[in-house]
Amino acid sequence: MKVALIGLGSVGRGVAEMIARKGLGITITGLADSTSGVIDPAGINIPGVLANKKTQGYCGDRNISAEDIIKTGDYDTLIEVTPTNALSGEPALGYIKAALLRKKHVVTSNKGPIALAYKELRALARKNGVALRYEATVAGAIPVMHTIENGLAGNEILALYGVLNGTCNFILTRMAAEGLTYEQALMEARKMGYAEADPTYDVQGIDAAIKLVILANTIWGNGAKLSDVDRTGIDLLTPDALRLADEEGCTIRLIAEANPHRHLLRVSPRILDKNHPLVFDGTLNALTLETDMAKEITLIGKGAGSIETASAIIGDLLYIRDHHVKRP
Amino acid sequence: MKVALIGLGSVGRGVAEMIARKGLGITITGLADSTSGVIDPAGINIPGVLANKKTQGYCGDRNISAEDIIKTGDYDTLIEVTPTNALSGEPALGYIKAALLRKKHVVTSNKGPIALAYKELRALARKNGVALRYEATVAGAIPVMHTIENGLAGNEILALYGVLNGTCNFILTRMAAEGLTYEQALMEARKMGYAEADPTYDVQGIDAAIKLVILANTIWGNGAKLSDVDRTGIDLLTPDALRLADEEGCTIRLIAEANPHRHLLRVSPRILDKNHPLVFDGTLNALTLETDMAKEITLIGKGAGSIETASAIIGDLLYIRDHHVKRP
Numbered sequence: 083m084k085v086a087l088i089g090l091g092s093v094g095r096g097v098a099e100m101i102a103r104k105g106l107g108i109t110i111t112g113l114a115d116s117t118s119g120v121i122d123p124a125g126i127n128i129p130g131v132l133a134n135k136k137t138q139g140y141c142g143d144r145n146i147s148a149e150d151i152i153k154t155g156d157y158d159t160l161i162e163v164t165p166t167n168a169l170s171g172e173p174a175l176g177y178i179k180a181a182l183l184r185k186k187h188v189v190t191s192n193k194g195p196i197a198l199a200y201k202e203l204r205a206l207a208r209k210n211g212v213a214l215r216y217e218a219t220v221a222g223a224i225p226v227m228h229t230i231e232n233g234l235a236g237n238e239i240l241a242l243y244g245v246l247n248g249t250c251n252f253i254l255t256r257m258a259a260e261g262l263t264y265e266q267a268l269m270e271a272r273k274m275g276y277a278e279a280d281p282t283y284d285v286q287g288i289d290a291a292i293k294l295v296i297l298a299n300t301i302w303g304n305g306a307k308l309s310d311v312d313r314t315g316i317d318l319l320t321p322d323a324l325r326l327a328d329e330e331g332c333t334i335r336l337i338a339e340a341n342p343h344r345h346l347l348r349v350s351p352r353i354l355d356k357n358h359p360l361v362f363d364g365t366l367n368a369l370t371l372e373t374d375m376a377k378e379i380t381l382i383g384k385g386a387g388s389i390e391t392a393s394a395i396i397g398d399l400l401y402i403r404d405h406h407v408k409r410p
Numbered sequence: 411m412k413v414a415l416i417g418l419g420s421v422g423r424g425v426a427e428m429i430a431r432k433g434l435g436i437t438i439t440g441l442a443d444s445t446s447g448v449i450d451p452a453g454i455n456i457p458g459v460l461a462n463k464k465t466q467g468y469c470g471d472r473n474i475s476a477e478d479i480i481k482t483g484d485y486d487t488l489i490e491v492t493p494t495n496a497l498s499g500e501p502a503l504g505y506i507k508a509a510l511l512r513k514k515h516v517v518t519s520n521k522g523p524i525a526l527a528y529k530e531l532r533a534l535a536r537k538n539g540v541a542l543r544y545e546a547t548v549a550g551a552i553p554v555m556h557t558i559e560n561g562l563a564g565n566e567i568l569a570l571y572g573v574l575n576g577t578c579n580f581i582l583t584r585m586a587a588e589g590l591t592y593e594q595a596l597m598e599a600r601k602m603g604y605a606e607a608d609p610t611y612d613v614q615g616i617d618a619a620i621k622l623v624i625l626a627n628t629i630w631g632n633g634a635k636l637s638d639v640d641r642t643g644i645d646l647l648t649p650d651a652l653r654l655a656d657e658e659g660c661t662i663r664l665i666a667e668a669n670p671h672r673h674l675l676r677v678s679p680r681i682l683d684k685n686h687p688l689v690f691d692g693t694l695n696a697l698t699l700e701t702d703m704a705k706e707i708t709l710i711g712k713g714a715g716s717i718e719t720a721s722a723i724i725g726d727l728l729y730i731r732d733h734h735v736k737r738p
Contacts, residue, residue: 100564100703104564106564223703223704223705223707224704224707225557225560225561225562225704225707228556228557228560228561229553229556229557229561232553232556232560232725232728232729233553233556233557233561233725234553234721234725235724235725235728235729235732236428236432236434236721236724236725236727236728237721237724237725357690357691359690359710362685362687363685373721375428375551375717375718375720375721375724376551376552376553376711376712376718376721376722377551377711377712377715377718378711378712379551379552379553379709379710379711380708380709380710380711381707381708381709381710382687382707382708382709382710383704383705383706383707383708384704384705384706387705389703390703390704390705392703393562393564393565393701393703393704394704396563396564396565396703397560397561397562397563397564397565399564400560400563400564401560401563404563405733
């Protein structure tokens with residue numbers, strides 16, 4: 083199986099390293115970061131490219147672009163792991179469309195294109211007879227899409243509830259445990275590398291809402307958009323609110339929830355009993371699926387991280403390898 | 411997709427009802443309980459058969475046996491859901507072999523044959539080019555096998571820990587919550603329908619050990635046998651032990667665990683922090699998989715129940731339908 087890898091940040095590096103280390107019958111024939119590219123039909127020397135990236139800041143030839151690789155390269159599957167742009171989805175959206183039009187399978191960790199253009203991309207993939215997989219877009223290493231697609235096949239999914247943003251969960255954990263203010267806990271999250279310099283996307287619930295939209299479209303195909311999500315962040319929560327919850331044996335978590343029968347699509351701080359399955363400390367993510375036959379199934383795991391996200395990408399690649407790519 | 415359904419207890423009824431209700435492109439052409447059978451190449455009238463079973467105690471023609479259906483029936487996939495016999499695996503083991511030899515796919519909820527003869531059955535299925543699936547044997551509705559096979563594909567599974575017996579979890583929950591003795595909690599479990607008249611298999615950890623053996627063979631192909639499991643039940647636990655754990659913010663749960671690097675294959679009562687992901691009340695099951703890339707993934711859900719187990723069977727059927735059975 084030949085792949086083109088576009089994006090060489092934390093996720094891209096993890097994917098490249100795991101493919102190089104594990105020898106899964108996957109050959110990287112094209113690779114690009116934002117300013118350069120490498121092409122080798124015989125298989126790119128990954129350790130060499132990663133060393134170049136580290137020393138010179140870019141990975142290959144400045145005259146080779148991501149577009150060159152996507153539009154002319156020899157590959158079965160595009161791995162698209164550039165940074166998320168939640169407003170336009172670009173440049174990832176264009177990359178994904180170009181690959182699908184060439185009848186290439188696509189695996190992406192990029193929330194922008196999937197949240198913005200799910201219906202169009204799904205139709206384009208079907209029309210061209212290829213797979214579009216995006217396990218890594220929601221809840222990091224937790225195989226939520228595989229569970230929806232195969233593990234719970236035949237079930238009607240009635241509703242879902244999840245902790246889909248590890249940064250918020252960390253901040254709320256620290257506010258509850260130490261009586262910190264929101265600002266103090268955010269500073270701690272920054273120091274630990276859990277929060278970005280601009281934490282808006284995380285703390286205002288935008289990141290969780292984007293993931294909720296992706297889940298809702300995948301499960302119910304209902305054309306949900308980010309603007310449909312009733313959204314409240316955690317940035318106005320006070321230590322007092324957490325203390326009051328604590329006095330009742332409860333705590334507060336940022337919960338993303340969807341229930342099409344109740345027309346519910348919401349991200350907001352919720353008071354939960356401390357024994358609730360969605361209450362856990364730190365940066366983990368979790369998702370509960372409420373179904374007609376299996377009843378409630380909860381999945382808990384790492385929501386971020388280079389190798390953890392690579393796990394989701396590689397699960398998608400192997401699914402395509404085993405179920406879609408014809409082997410000799 | 412044509413199926414033969416052997417076994418019409420709680421699980422078999424659930425499967426038949428769900429197939430009849432959901433119309434998943436699955437037709438039941440043969441059906442047997444322990445003393446009678448029904449054959450209809452055009453598709454059996456399920457509500458009629460279930461009504462017969464209820465009124466007369468058997469489902470069909472006393473002159474038609476499970477063997478007749480398995481060996482001469484027209485079907486793609488055998489659904490084998492007869493009661494577990496952990497000593498010989500029979501009659502299920504013979505049923506499954508006969509179907510595989512006829513190049514029929516097999517889906518089973520029967521722990522006996524899989525725990526006793528995994529290697530042989532797996533080889534027989536491969537040789538005949540058919541699928542052998544057994545999602546329902548471990549942790550009821552939780553799609554653990556799908557997660558191992560697809561969701562975490564590419565990961566090395568390093569170890570696992572689980573709550574694989576809901577009866578024990580219920581008894582321990584009640585002992586901790588109310589200070590009940592083991593005998594009192596067992597009586598309550600019986601009244602609720604969570605414990606059998608003879609609770610030996612559950613409370614001595616045999617049921618959990620069988621599931622552990624199935625998981626170990628599936629993941630590591632290491633030929634683990636029931637006699638390899640270091641096993642301690644919950645029947646000698648005292649309310650005092652639970653009280654002492656409680657004083658340290660802990661509780662006791664029956665944990666099944668495997669770690670091939672440490673040669674560990676054990677079912678035993680363990681003291682766990684109350685915040686541990688494997689600590690929850692009631693009859694739920696859970697499994698934590700420790701992997702190299704995804705790190706720890708925990709799955710929680712219903713470990714038993716007619717429709718819940720049917721969910722696992724139907725997930726397997728649809729996987730076979732979509733990935734193995736050629737459609738016109």
